[in-house]
Amino acid sequence: MKELIKKLVECIGPSGFEHIVRDVIKDEIAPFVDEMHVDALGNLIARKGTRKESGLRVMLSAHMDEIGIIATHIDENGFVRFTTVGGVFPRNCPGGRVRFMNGAQGVIGTERAESADKAYTIEQLFIDVGASSRTDCPVKVGDVAAFDRPMLDLGNRLVAKAMDDRISVAAQIETLRRLKDTPHEVYFVFSVQEEVGLRGATTAAYGVDPDVGIAVDITMTGDTPRGTKMEVALGKGPAIKVRDGRMLSDPRLVKLMVEAAEKAGIPYQMEVLEGGTTDASVIQLTRAGVPSGCVSIPCRYVHSPSEMVDIRDVEHAVRLLLEILSNPILL
Template sequence: MKELIKSLVEAFGPSGSEDRVRDLIAAEVGKVAREVRTDALGNLIATVGSKGAGGRRVMLAAHMDEIGIVVSHIDAKGFVRFGGVGGVFRLALIGSRVRFADGRIGVIGSEQKRVEGDLPRLDQLFIDVGAKDRDSAPVKVGDVACFDRPFVDLGGRLVAKAMDDRIGCAVLVQVLKELGETPHEVHFVFTVQEEVGLRGAQTSAYGIDAELAIAVDVTTTGDTPEARTMAVSLGSGPAVKVKDRGMLSHPGVRRWLVETAEREGIPYQLEVLEAGTTDAAVMQTTRAGVPAGVLSIPTRYVHTPSEMVDYEDVLGAVRLLVAALRGPAEIG
């Protein structure tokens, strides 16, 4: 599964430009799924199984897009001003490298006047693409770029850009491959534009009209030096979400995941996230309401180019979802 993770995290895919990630995933799931389609906004939807006794129409979602930058202006000397695509983390920007769709690299520099000591604002930063002037700049206003950083395998722990949420995509692909018989009609949705407002999940959830929805996404941890209080740590198993800024999980879905983990002897943790949210927030309020929950992969340094996960947590998430989906969903 590490090869799959490596290829997914290194692919280019800021919100709105998920094509390459979609192609990679489509190639993986094409042989296994009953049907694979791309909808009007670009979500990739792979379907397996059909509703048997006690079965439901289930939507599983992981987002393909990653945070990035968009070119907003090129000045006379060829320096590129930019805006964020999704929630870019200013602390992680200076000295970072970005990669455009054509592979071209730029480095992020900062103005020096008026920012001494302080963290520069986004509009005080620029990208140097090595151009001499505006006309020779190889990019144009509206071009997007992702952060550039290779995948690293530290043994038990994996580091890369875009673990948020390619690790969720990898989990879904793996679940799809391992699932086999299921009483449910399961739609694996690889969503677009999560980082800019959960947009792909909103439309795909409406289209699928699910009876049960689970997002697989990353969550932050409280296990680093002087971290904010949070009872989630790396390596303690996937986290079953109770609450974040955008949703309160359906109690039945939460219980179903917890009971499955306990039955299967899979370590798990309960999660209350005080910032951020996931695709499940909009899946839950689709149409007349959908029972929704989240299975989170604990991740350090979220929204930096070096997001770290624990491989055992990832495998645990796959096992948990496979075990849950092979049986009926008793969500009360």
């Protein structure tokens, strides 16, 4: 799976511009799906299985997009001013490298600091693409870029940009490939524009009209020095979400996931996340309401260019998803 993960995380796909990632996923899953299509916003929606008597229409959603930047102005000396696409922290930017969709690369520089103890704002940053004037700058206003960094393999731990949420994309692809016998009609949604407000999952869920929704996404951890107070740790298994900043998981699904993990002997943790949310929060609000939950993969340094996950958590997340999908879901 490492090879697949590497392929996915090294693609450029900021919110709204996911077609490169989508093409990779299509190739990976084509032999295993019953049908797939791309909707109006660019979500990739793949169906596997037909609904048997004890089955439901189940929607899984992992988002393809990543945080990135978008050019707002090219100044007279060819420096590119930019703003963020999704939750990019200015503190993670200086010295970072970016790659635009058109192939142009650049490095992020900073204005002279107003004072040493004050953090930079995004307006104080710029991208140097090696140009010397507005006319020879290969970037124009509205062009989009992602952070540029190869994946680092530390054994069980992998580090890359866009682990959020390509690691879940990888988990969904793997689940789709391994899923043999399911009573459900399972829709594997690879959603767009999650990082800018869960927009893809909103329309995908309306289109799929599922009975149950499960997001697959990353969650933060509390296992780094003087970090956030949070119970989730890397390497202790997938986290079953009870709540996050924008939703409460359906308690029946939480119970079902816990029981599935225990029955199959899969390590798991309970997740209570104070901020942030996932596709599940909008799936839940769709039409007349969709009982929804989330299987999370613990991830350190979220929304930095070096997000870290544990490959064992990914494997266990796949097993948990397979366990859930292979059995009746009784709510």
